[in-house]
Amino acid sequence: MATGRRIKFSVLNVVAQPHPPGIYRSVFERAAGVGVKFWGDQYVALSPISSSRNGVFxxxxxxxxxxxxxxxxxxxxxxxxxxxxxxxxxxxxNIGLNSRIFEYAFNESKHLMYVEQQNEDKKYLSPKRAELAVHRILGQLNFTDVEEVRVQIVPEADSVERVLSVPRLKRVEMRVFRPNPDELDDQANALLDELQEQGIQRTDIALAKAPGVDTIVLNARNKLLAKIAAFNGYVRSFGRTEGGKTIEASTKDHAKVVSVEADPDKSTIAQARYVAGE
Structure with missing residues (x-):
């Protein structure tokens, strides 16, 4: 029976470098129970994880x-x-005040984390707060088997187009982290090879409009870099209205949200597992 209520999940990309089989489960097992200050006087912690089923815990x-x-x-x-x-x-x-709990499911092969945005008590955890919380928890762990664990919001598929469509585009900034190579097509892998050959883990690119030009128009290579950056870093743009007001846009402001109709016969965690396994 339809309830009319929908459950929304933020999507986070958790990237381990390198990423041998089982690394994401291992990372989250080590992170369980570690309380970390992450926003003002608020603390956050991850619970112990469930067993993996079809690659999802x-x-x-x-x-x-x-x-x-x-x-x-x-x-x-x-x-x-x-x-x-x-x-x-x-x-x-062992008592914390003003507590709220949010369910999540993690797809190991896609290394994507689906985090409940609003729980049954109507408490809310925004995509940016979820990103910061998981980043702070994983960031304070000492890893010997991985060089880096990075967390970022997964943007909407059209986020790059929306960010680059601001009027009178005068500046574009891109931060590109080296992604996992199994995520990319041939063209993107060629750019990844360039980073690896130079021993580069991250590159920052800034494109500024030339005098006398009305707007920046990215070429194919920079559009490809922007696409990689959106899912492995960010893209930020600055434009100007006809009245001269500066407009700023970022792929981080266009977080992907997965929404499903609540099933009264299933728990939130069961529905999170279903979403993560699709």
Whole structure:
């Protein structure tokens, strides 16, 4: 029976270099249970993961407010401030406040993470916050079997076209990380070979409009670089309206969202697993 409610998932690209079989499961197993500060006084952690089925495992992201026990509290009725340790408030060490939990599923072969945007309690985790949370968690781990683990938002398929379509395009910036070679077509692999031959892991490209030209028009090579950058870095553009106002656009602002109708007979995690396995 249709519920009318839809479940939306942000999509994150998690890239390990190198990426031998089983590396993504290993990375997330090591990341489980490690609480990390990631936004203001908010902390985040990943749960232990499930077993893999058809190349997909699942888990949960917990976000909470961590109380600093050396901080002060205020009695609102008396407008009196005092040290937390001198107040009547006592919190066990394993308690976080204002908590919310979001389900996720991870496709190992595609190294894509599908993160619930709004849980059943109507708490929200935006694509950018999800990206930052997972980046902070994985970034504080010490890996000996991989050189790099990188996390980024997967943009919409037309994100490059939308970013480059700003009027009077005067500047284009691209950050390109070396992608996994099995993701690319022959043309893109040729560009990847150039990076590898020079020992380059990341390249930053800035294209500025020449004087007397109305707008930048990218050639085929730079369009291909932009396509790679959108999924392995970012593309940012700057244009100008007729009134002279600067317009800025980025592929990070066009996050891919997968939306499915909620099935009352299935849990959110089961539906996340289905989405990730498609």
């Amino acid at each position: 699942t888990g949960r992201i917990a976000v909470w407010t961590q109380v600093d026990k050396n901080s002060d509290v205020i009695k609102l009725d008396e407008f009196e401030q005092l040290a937390l340790r001198d107040s009547e408030v006592s919190l066990p060490n």
